[in-house]
Amino acid sequence: MNPVISLQDIAVSYKRSGNIFKRKSYFEVLKSVSFDIYPGETLGILGRNGAGKSTLLRLIADVIQPNKGKIVNHGVSVSLLALQAGFDIDLNGHDNAIISGMLQGFSRQEVEARLDEIHEYSELGDFFFEPVRTYSTGMSARLGFSISTIISPDVLLIDETLSVGDKHFRQKAEHTMLAKIQSQQTVVLVSHTHRQIAQLCDRAILIDDGISIAAGNTREVLEAYEARLNSSSAD
Amino acid sequence: MKNHARLTFNKPFEFIWTKAIFNLRAEVQRNYLSYGWWIIEPLLYMIVYYLVFGILLSRGGEDFIIFLLTGLIPWMWFSKSVTNSSNSILAGQNLMLQIGLPTIFFPLIALLQVTIKQLPVFLILIIFIWSYGFSPGMHWWGLIPTIIVQVMLTITIASAIAAIIPFIRDLSYLVPTGLTLLMFLSGIFYDYRSIAAEWQEIFLLNPIAFLLKCYRDIFISATSPDFIMLTYWGIAGAVGCVLVFISYQRLRYVYPKIIME
Numbered sequence: 001m002n003p004v005i006s007l008q009d010i011a012v013s014y015k016r017s018g019n020i021f022k023r024k025s026y027f028e029v030l031k032s033v034s035f036d037i038y039p040g041e042t043l044g045i046l047g048r049n050g051a052g053k054s055t056l057l058r059l060i061a062d063v064i065q066p067n068k069g070k071i072v073n074h075g076v077s078v079s080l081l082a083l084q085a086g087f088d089i090d091l092n093g094h095d096n097a098i099i100s101g102m103l104q105g106f107s108r109q110e111v112e113a114r115l116d117e118i119h120e121y122s123e124l125g126d127f128f129f130e131p132v133r134t135y136s137t138g139m140s141a142r143l144g145f146s147i148s149t150i151i152s153p154d155v156l157l158i159d160e161t162l163s164v165g166d167k168h169f170r171q172k173a174e175h176t177m178l179a180k181i182q183s184q185q186t187v188v189l190v191s192h193t194h195r196q197i198a199q200l201c202d203r204a205i206l207i208d209d210g211i212s213i214a215a216g217n218t219r220e221v222l223e224a225y226e227a228r229l230n231s232s233s234a235d
Numbered sequence: 236m237k238n239h240a241r242l243t244f245n246k247p248f249e250f251i252w253t254k255a256i257f258n259l260r261a262e263v264q265r266n267y268l269s270y271g272w273w274i275i276e277p278l279l280y281m282i283v284y285y286l287v288f289g290i291l292l293s294r295g296g297e298d299f300i301i302f303l304l305t306g307l308i309p310w311m312w313f314s315k316s317v318t319n320s321s322n323s324i325l326a327g328q329n330l331m332l333q334i335g336l337p338t339i340f341f342p343l344i345a346l347l348q349v350t351i352k353q354l355p356v357f358l359i360l361i362i363f364i365w366s367y368g369f370s371p372g373m374h375w376w377g378l379i380p381t382i383i384v385q386v387m388l389t390i391t392i393a394s395a396i397a398a399i400i401p402f403i404r405d406l407s408y409l410v411p412t413g414l415t416l417l418m419f420l421s422g423i424f425y426d427y428r429s430i431a432a433e434w435q436e437i438f439l440l441n442p443i444a445f446l447l448k449c450y451r452d453i454f455i456s457a458t459s460p461d462f463i464m465l466t467y468w469g470i471a472g473a474v475g476c477v478l479v480f481i482s483y484q485r486l487r488y489v490y491p492k493i494i495m496e
Contacts, residue, residue, distance in 0.1 A: 015496045058491065063335045065488040082333035090261035099257055102250050103334050131264070 003036035004076045004155060004186060005060060010034070011068035011210075012055055029055050030066075031210035037155065042187040044201030044218060046225050051207050053190040057157045060188060076154035076186075079104065083144035089133035093124055093143050096132055100147045114150050122146035123169065138166050145173050155186045198222060251340055255347040277356045281307060288424045298455070301367055305454045306423040306447045308360050312353045313389055313443060314414050320345035320393040321410050324401050328494040338490050339483040342397040346390060364454050374453055377460045381449045384465055387472025388442050394479045398486065401493055421447055442468055 013028040029052040037043055037060075047053050058064045059071060061080040086103050087096050097118050101111030119128050122142050132140055158177075181187050181200055191197050197204055197218060204221035206214040206228070214224045263269050284307060289299045320342035324331075327341045365371065400407050421443040427435055439445045445468065449460035 014492065058332065061335060063332060063488075064491050080333055085333045086330045088257065088261050090265060091257055095257050095260070099254060102253060103330070103336065107246050108249055108253055 001038050002074065004039050004074050005037040005078070006072045006074075007036070007059070007069070008034055008072070009069040010056075010059065010066045010071065012052070012059065012064070012066050028210055030207075032069075033207060033210070033212040034069075035205050035212055035215055037186065037188060038203075039154075039186055040184050041202045042181050042189060042200055044197035044204040044221075045188065045190045045207060046192065046197060046204055046221060047190075047207035048192060048229070052210060053192075053207065054159060056207070057159055057188070057190055060155070061157055078155045078157065079151060079153035080157045081148055081151075081159070083148055084140060085144075087132055087140065087144070090131055092131050093122070093128040093135075094119075096143065097147050100144070101150065104148070104151045105153075106150070111150075118146045118150065121149055138169070142169050145169075149176055152180075152185065155188065156180070158187060158189045194222060194225075247337070247340070250336075251343050251347060254340075254344045255351060258344065258348050259351060273352050273355055274359065277308070277311060280311065284424070298367075301364060301369065301455060302426070302451065303424065304360055304363065305450045306421070308353075308356055309385065309447060309450050310418060310421060310423050310443065311356075312349065313385065314418065315349045315353070316346050316389045317393045317396060317414060318410065319349050320397045321400055322407055323397055324490060325404070325494070331491050331494060335487075335491075337483065338487055339394065339480060342394045343390075345397075346393055350386075369454055369457065372457060374457055374459050377449065377453045377462075380462070380465050380469065381446060381453070381460055384469045384472055385446050387476055388446075388468065391472055391475030391479055394483070395475075398479070398482060401490060417441070417443060420444065423447065439464075442471075 010030055010033045011028060012030045013026045016025045016027060033052075033056065035043075045053055045056060055064070057080055059066060061078050062073075063080070065071075082103075084100075086099055088099070091099070094115065097115060098108060098111050101114075101118075102108060122128065122145075124139060124143060127135065127139060128143075132143070135143070178200070187200075189196065189200060201218045203216060204214075204218045205212055206221050206225050208228055214221045263272075266272055268275065281304060284303055285300060289303065323341040323345045324338060330336070331338065396406075396410065420438075420441055422438070427438050427444060427448060430438060439448060445461075445464060449465065452458050452460045
C-alpha cells in the first residue's frame with residue numbers, strides 16, 4: 001500500500017528570543033524524524049512532554065515547514081482537530097459554531113445547514129444562543145467537540161486527550177471518535193498516555209530526543225517507550 | 236496546497252466578511268449603548284477638536300467646522316485602520332498555530348471592521364455638509380476614485396505595518412506616535428495653503444494630506460479633485476496591495492514559527 005503522507009528526515013528548530021542584551025540561540029525540537037502515514041490506519045505518536053509532538057502535527061497540517069527534510073503529501077486533505085479554535089467568548093454558541101465551522105473549511109451555507117445537528121449533539125439547549133462567556137468549561141468543550149463532528153478530512157490529526165466535559169459527554173465523544181477511527185478515516189493521534197494509544201492505534205511511532213526511534217506494531221513500540229521512560233528515570 | 240483548511244478556503248471574502256461582522260457584534264453587545272457608540276465616539280472627537288481649534292484657538296472662519304470634519308473623518312478612518320490592524324497577527328496567534336489560514340486575513344478583518352464602523356459616520360458627514368449649504372453636484376463623483384485610492388493605500392500601509400510588527404514587536408510602541416506625527420503633517424486643523432508656498436508641494440506628497448485636499452476640493456471648493464495625482468496614487472496603491480499580498484504569501488510559514496519563538 002502506498003503512503004498518503006511521507007515524512008523524510010525532518011528537522012525543526014526554533015529560535016530562542018534574543019534582544020540587544022542577550023544573544024539569540026537556536027534549539028532543535030526535532031532532529032531527524034521519518035515515517036509514513038498509510039490510508040485508513042490509526043497511527044499513534046508517542047513521546048514525552050516536550051518531545052515535539054505538537055510541532056510534528058503542525059508540520060503535517062501544513063501550518064509550519066521543516067528547516068530540513070521533506071514532507072510529501074500525495075494529494076490528501078489534512079486537518080488538525082482544533083477544538084474551540086477561534087472561539088470568541090462574547091459571541092453565542094450559534095455564531096461561534098458558524099465561525100469555527102468556516103475555519104474548518106466549510107462555506108457559511110454548509111455550516112448553517114448543519115447547525116441543528118451541531119446544536120443537538122452539543123446538548124446545550126437554550127444555552128446555544130447565549131454568549132460563550134456564560135458557559136462552564138465543560139459546556140464550551142462540548143460545543144467545540146460538536147462542531148468538529150461535521151468535519152471529515154482525508155487525514156485527521158488529533159492532539160492529546162480530548163477534554164470534552166463531563167463523564168456522560170466524554171463517553172459520547174469517545175464513541176463518536178471511535179466510530180470515526182474504525183471507519184476508513186486515516187487518523188494520526190498524538191499522546192503521552194499509554195491507554196489511548198494501546199486502545200486505538202494500529203501502529204505507533206516513538207519520538208525521543210527529536211528522533212523517531214521506533215515504528216511498527218503498537219505493543220512493541222509501547223514496550224520500547226516504557227523501557228526508555230524507566231531507563232531515564234533510573235539515571 | 237495540501238492543507239484541508241487552506242484547500243477549501245475558496246470563499247475568502249465570505250469568511251473575512253462574516254468574521255468582521257461577528258467581531259462587531261461581539262464588541263457591541265458588551266456595551267450599554269450598543270451601536271450608539273459608532274456615532275457617539277466620533278462625535279465626541281469632533282466636539283473636542285472643534286472646542287480646541289475652532290473656539291479656543293479661534294482658527295479658520297465661519298465654515299471651520301465643515302473644514303475640520305472633512306479632514307477629520309477620512310483621517311479617523313485611516314488612523315483607526317492602522318491602529319486596529321497593527322497587532323492583528325499577534326492577536327490571532329492561537330488560531331494560526333491550529334489552522335493554516337492565510338495570514339493576511341487578520342489585518343483585512345480588522346480593516347473591514349473599522350470601515351463598516353465608519354460608514355454611518357461618513358453618511359452623517361455628507362448629510363451635515365449638504366444641510367450646511369454645500370450641495371452635491373457632478374464634482375461629487377470625484378468621491379469614488381478618492382475613496383478607492385484611500386482604501387488601496389490604507390490596505391497597503393496597514394497590512395505592511397501589521398506584517399512587520401511580529402518580527403520587531405517594539406515597533407508597535409511607535410505606531411501611535413507615528414500616527415500623531417502624520418496627523419499633524421496632514422493638515423487636518425489647518426489649510427495647506429497657510430504654510431509657506433515653497434513647502435506646499437512637498438507637503439502634498441504626503442498621500443494623506445493629498446487625499447484630505449481631494450475631499451475638501453469636492454465638498455468645500457465644489458471642484459473635482461486632481462485626477463492626475465489621484466491616478467498616480469491609485470497606481471501606487473494597487474502596486475502596494477499586490478506587493479503586500481505577495482509578501483504575506485511568502486511569509487505564511489514564517490509567522491506561525493516566529494510567534495512560537
